[in-house]
Amino acid sequence: MPDDLHRLPFERPIYERETHLTELERQHTDAPTEALEEEIRKLRVEVTRRKREVFETLDPADLVKVSRHPNRPQTLDYIELIFDEFVELHGDRSFGDDRAILTGFAKLDDRQVMFIGQQKGRNMKERTEYNYGCAHPEGYKKALVRMEMAAKFGLPIICFIDTPGAYPGVGAEERGQAYHIALNLREMSQIKTPIVCVVIGEGGSGGALGIGIGDHIAVLQHAYYSVISPEGCAGILWKNSSFADQAARALKFTSKDLLRFGVVDEIVPEPLGGAHRDHRQMANFLKGSLNSALRKLCAIPLDRLVDRRYDKFRKIGMFEESAVAEAS
């Protein structure tokens, strides 16, 4: 169980009951009674009920906290839990090794794939190394080099998205953050190999989309995918980032919204209580999703796959045309 520091406020009632449950179970082991057993049984049901209640009706502002939970599994955890092998390839052929985006060969059961994933890091040391998952232009360049290589050698591509956004720094601007994201969008739309993208935590804006064009887009149940961070949106539209909770509700970026809007193809369910409560189970769910998506996509001829990808993004947008307006 995580320490107090990592407990989110709305998780408190769950943890309190779990602590109580552990205590009862200890008492029961020492001196078993029927009354105690009955109480334990009831409390277990209660804990599950509570978890379901809290997590099925998570406020978007709370969901953001879950998606950023320090114990939430990250790309490197999934590499360990899902893939049998990861051969990291560091080079971007132009500037340097951006640690915010990790790329390399990976083995998913019997399938060889090209893996691309954003890594945030958990403690200060890691976060400094991975720059909080905020990539520079060279990270996007590295991803593109790998994708082109994947197409050349017939490897399907898996992209894990987990970033608050592309890095807003001086060097990033000097080295063409905008251009490199744009280039990835253009090139990924034409890459001749299947691409599966999964938003595993934060899908922050252009920094997420920069490795997010694919044939199958999945999002974890408590992840979000948004045009801007709630803090950024509040800062601009409310002129005050303390309105982030309102912005989170206004932006409609939960997995359910995204599925309803047709922006993602699949919601990968999380273990009850969130992915941070059970990494292994989360990894199993995700592995199942990846396998079935790849099985389906690898059966589609490449030309058709690329056309299908075009149509997928082509049809996203909500507007009216006068012909439609007149009819209604």
Next chain:
Amino acid sequence: MSSAQKPEVESWTGQTRRKRGVPEGLWLRCDGCQATVFRKEVDKLLGVCPECGYHFYISARQRIQQLLDEDSFEEWYADLRPLDPLGFKDKKSYPDRLRDEQKKTGMTEACLVGRGYMRGRPLVFGVTDSAFIMGSMGSVVGEKLTRAIEQATETKLPLVVVSASGGGARMHEGIFSLMQMGKTCAALARFHAAGGLFISVLTNPTMGGVAASFASLGDVVFAEPKALIGFAGPRVVQATVKSELPEGFQTSEFMMEHGFVDRIVSRSELRTEIARVIDYCVK
């Protein structure tokens, strides 16, 4: 199509600029050098300060008048109208905001696309207007540009897009706006593969999701002098790096120095420069 629609904001100092304290009338204060300049003279120079060369805001309609042969612009998809897919509300509801912006600018959305001629050369033309919700890209802007790119691909015409989009991807339409970046770039991929020429003209300001999609992907990228061009807004960068930003950071000149702009072209030279590139690339 309805190219005859008269914009309400006719001059450099329409209602959109008034909040910056620019007085109406015969004289203007230049945002670049603070000099008081004669409005007629600025008009004659296509909206450029006679003292310092500062490029004033001009509307999308004015851009068309300046760049395309007289009355040659045939507007396409003018009937596309924005919706409110999120039911978005900040201090103001999105439908109210749209209504206000439409009234203010005389435009239905932040972008015009169509076909026109530049010194006799046919082309597909798109332009965004920074007065309409910061020229930001929502579903309508994304759709209009994508259709224009597809038309250019089909008719094998060169494509010129003049961007004035400080707002990037429009927040009020959430994830739909983000996806317009992917949509426009995918259309450009096909255009590119078909051998189409895309000239992207960056004007003040071109930021965020517009810079990080179609606007950066020109075969040739022009920028008007001293325009603000970049991904993250300067205030965001400043807050992140917590130190002084370099001199001229995120200007056209800075972007050219770092390799992302090919030529700085002043407004009076744009027609000539664009036409010349077309003559090199389109046979």
